[in-house]
Amino acid sequence: MVSENRMKAAKGLSAFKLCFLAACLVVGTADVYGGGSGRKEIDVIPQVAVKYDRAGEDRIPVVVSQQGLASDPVNATYIIEGSEITLKDGYSEMAVRPDSATKIRTFALGDMVEGDLDDDGDEDAALLLVHDPGGSGTFYYVAVAENVSGRHRGTNGVRLGDRIAPKDLRIRNSVVIARYAERGPSGPMSTAPSVEALLCLAFDEGKLKALKPLGQDEQILEGRVTIGHEVRSFHACTRKTDYWLSGDSPALGEIMARYERALPDARPYTPLFMVLVGTFLEKPSDGLGADYAGAFLATQLVAVRPEGNCVTKSEQNR
Numbered sequence: 001m002v003s004e005n006r007m008k009a010a011k012g013l014s015a016f017k018l019c020f021l022a023a024c025l026v027v028g029t030a031d032v033y034g035g036g037s038g039r040k041e042i043d044v045i046p047q048v049a050v051k052y053d054r055a056g057e058d059r060i061p062v063v064v065s066q067q068g069l070a071s072d073p074v075n076a077t078y079i080i081e082g083s084e085i086t087l088k089d090g091y092s093e094m095a096v097r098p099d100s101a102t103k104i105r106t107f108a109l110g111d112m113v114e115g116d117l118d119d120d121g122d123e124d125a126a127l128l129l130v131h132d133p134g135g136s137g138t139f140y141y142v143a144v145a146e147n148v149s150g151r152h153r154g155t156n157g158v159r160l161g162d163r164i165a166p167k168d169l170r171i172r173n174s175v176v177i178a179r180y181a182e183r184g185p186s187g188p189m190s191t192a193p194s195v196e197a198l199l200c201l202a203f204d205e206g207k208l209k210a211l212k213p214l215g216q217d218e219q220i221l222e223g224r225v226t227i228g229h230e231v232r233s234f235h236a237c238t239r240k241t242d243y244w245l246s247g248d249s250p251a252l253g254e255i256m257a258r259y260e261r262a263l264p265d266a267r268p269y270t271p272l273f274m275v276l277v278g279t280f281l282e283k284p285s286d287g288l289g290a291d292y293a294g295a296f297l298a299t300q301l302v303a304v305r306p307e308g309n310c311v312t313k314s315e316q317n318r
């Protein structure tokens with residue numbers, strides 16, 4: 001059965017490798033970096049996993065539980081529709097019920113892609129999972145394996161759809177981009193999926209989440225957010241100066257709450273690295289924002305990256 005499914009995976013992969021049109025990330029070309037592909041060989045498995053939290057200027061080592069960590073992404077445990085699925089060499093099969101012959105099958109499709117999804121300096125992985133719960137549907141998911149000192153922790157899977165046709169999986173700007181074809185709203189399952197679709201996903205606070213589709217002028221941007229008395233700014237890595245964080249920003253409440261949570265005891269005006277979706281605007285004609293070069297309307301908070309910084313990004317771009 002494993003070999004049969006491997007063949008299915010290989011067949012899917014040939015189509016999967018076909019193309020990628022750099023669509024999702026309107027992230028202007030200057031904003032694109034990172035990504036990679038291929039499977040990473042793990043030679044050394046440390047006994048204790050350590051990650052770092054940043055509090056202002058300080059990096060605080062945090063010992064992470066080894067529980068739930070796997071040697072590599074194709075042997076990690078993922079959450080599919082609320083259930084834990086542990087892959088063994090990229091494949092899982094279990095009975096629907098102990099007395100049932102019907103099987104739930106899940107397998108990793110195609111090559112995983114690697115990239116630093118949480119800005120902690122190591123390569124995480126994103127992969128496609130195909131999940132057949134034993135009925136008529138075959139569901140496709142995107143999941144992430146977080147790198148924890150060379151070991152891997154699987155995330156929740158985010159569903160792309162039923163019997164879709166995956167085309168490409170990439171990582172750009174710490175965002176996972178899945179391109180696939182699906183059926184139109186009225187297309188029966190008997191027809192081949194032919195409608196181009198794209199989903200951007202972010203790994204934030206240990207979970208994988210789907211982003212809302214980007215508007216025409218929106219970009220995904222990384223940069224430093226600073227909030228303090230009479231200060232509320234966003235300095236995108238691709239810009240040379242601070243921009244006023246517009247009070248009309250739909251994501252402003254979430255940005256301020258996450259800033260406060262991440263830096264509860266930091267000195268005033270400590271910048272915090274974030275990934276935001278939004279658009280640049282003219283600066284306001286009066287008020288505190290009038291002193292800035294322009295304004296930024298933040299529509300989505302993609303992720304908070306206490307360990308992120310623009311210097312690392314520019315080095316990666318060389």
Ligand SMILES: [Ca+2]
Nearest residue numbers: 116117118122
């Ligand atoms: Ca990482």
